[in-house]
Amino acid sequence: MKTDAIIFRSKIFPISFRLKKRVPIVLLILFVITLTAMVMNLSFGEYPIPPLAVVQTILGIDTGNPDYVFVINTLRLPRTLTACLVGMALAISGTIMQSITRNPLADPGIIGINAGASLAAVSLIVLLPSLPVYILPLAAFGGALMASLLIYFLAWDKGTHPVRLILIGIGIAAVAGAFTNLMVTFGDIYNVSQALVWLAGSVYGRSWEQLLSLLPWLMVFIPLALANTPQLNALNLGEEIAKGLGSKVEWQRSFLLLISAALSGAAVATAGTVGFVGLIAPHIARQLVGNIHEGLIPVAAMTGAMIVVISDFLGRILFAPIEIPCGIITAVIGAPYFVYLLVRSRRK
Template identity: 40%
Template sequence: MKDYLSLRIGKRFSSFQLHKKTILFSLLALLIVIAVAVVSLGMGEMKIAPLDVVKVLLGIGSEENALIVEQFRLPRIVIAILVGAALAVAGAIMQGLVRNPLASPDILGVSGGASVFAVGFLILFETASIKWLPPIAFLGATLTTFLLYALSWKKGVTPLRLVMIGVGIKIAAGAIVTMLIMFSPFLLQNKALLWLTGSIYSVDWNDVFMILPWVVGLILVAVLLARRVNIQQLGDDLATSLGSSLQLDRFLLLMICAALTGTAVSVGGDISFVALLAPHIAKQLIGPSFGGAMTLSAFLGAIIVLLADLVGRMAFSPIEVPVGVFTSAIGAPFFIYLLYKNRNR
């Protein structure tokens, strides 16, 4: 047991063990997040050396560099970290609930529901303030999760029914979004399509302060409930026999997943495959326990979105390619690989 660190919060609320390997990989991932963020803060039309970026962050940089970094680039970097972490933890929860590495909020329709509400808002309320978009997307994700849970209920909710109903909701949501775009004016079509590809280029500090408490709070709750996700892996019969309130836990975890997804989608758009990639990589590195996998997934999700944003800004400069284009380019082949790997399950 020397390789494990035991953590307990309260007498009954949450307890789990972290392997030293989990701590090591999490610290390494955190360092990568910081390194990529510093490099990204220095990239743009006016390049700033990493050392000068660090000086700005420490409050000893030049006024010109401070203006560029703090007012124009840092909000985008913070949003990339928050969105990536939120999507990754939501994906870890979803994969744990359905006991399937192919599951994620975007594949099971939760992101699609948020997209329907967001695109509908952009097209039907074109004169309304864009600041209403985050709560609208959040509402869409939450209502879609309620619908997913209700349609999957038959003397309880099973992982198989969640997957089947979720895929159906995703297809229906995609069809609704397509219809909304087809019958809208050209300028509104471009606006909606840009949001759908997943883009964080226009965010500011107001967006950061709006989602920061939600993302941090929900991730902390998710990590504290990781033991309940582990119990879900035992199967319904065994988990129930051990005294687990299986259906209540499943509903609570689904709501956390929806809240994280809606929060991320509200400012980042429909960024695909981060919720699929990050948890799978985390479990490959440290094993199947969700206590450590959620924390590592959050860091990995942040890295994926940060790198996608950096490449999108610099690969075809001065043209910026949305984050979602690069995450899809990486995630789609990976999803096909997972399908092939799990074809006999």
């Protein structure tokens, strides 16, 4: 028997050895692309720096120009790393959401979780602008969690159904969006301008303090997502099969929804509403490595990081010196892709 036909046992069902070998190769390719995009992002700007000098500065090698250290380490590196981590968080959140709803069009930004996080964060920016920056992720997570609980409660009818979760989530997103617009309409002009830039989805001006406030959330909830890949595999097969395999469907769906809300809330708090990443990245990852979540989640995370970093880079150079928020770039890419998925789903 050939080695690529060997299988190993997951807690839910077997995964081909060929897929197991493909995941590290795909991850390596995506990592190289993302790393290249990060170097280019650090290199270009009003003060251009050669890519080789960027690498030398990050590695602590003296380049003979002390300005490089300040520009890269203080101004550009925290922004680029923030874009990378935000993309990872949104992609994993979207992957979980699509699995627990069994809907390829599900996304935290579409079914209301991001809208709840946005409402809480905008309320904080407009009404309490003097609060320290580390409070913002807590507020956004609280808003995302409240939206998730409200969606789950309203969708409950002797259990939850993926279709009800999505339809009620769309309604919650509309209501939260209306209240967010209300805050923007009646807020102070300076705070409102900050909120509007934040709502567009941007990593502009992100500092090490904001990056470090995001990092603990990812360190907790990304491992939790990876630890629950067998449950995601089971839920992706359908409720009846999952129950037959011994899964506690409602409890697991609730816990996974909490993980998704935490990741999207932390990302929204840090970079605003960077749309469609949670929709696009899982689809690209599925095309590369299939539906098995042991490989899907890491590949989706790296794909999301790549998308946001490249979007931030394009936003900086396309109309320089004017910067376009990365959220606008992802929307320009993601909206047509969403329409394409709708048309393809209708044909099927």
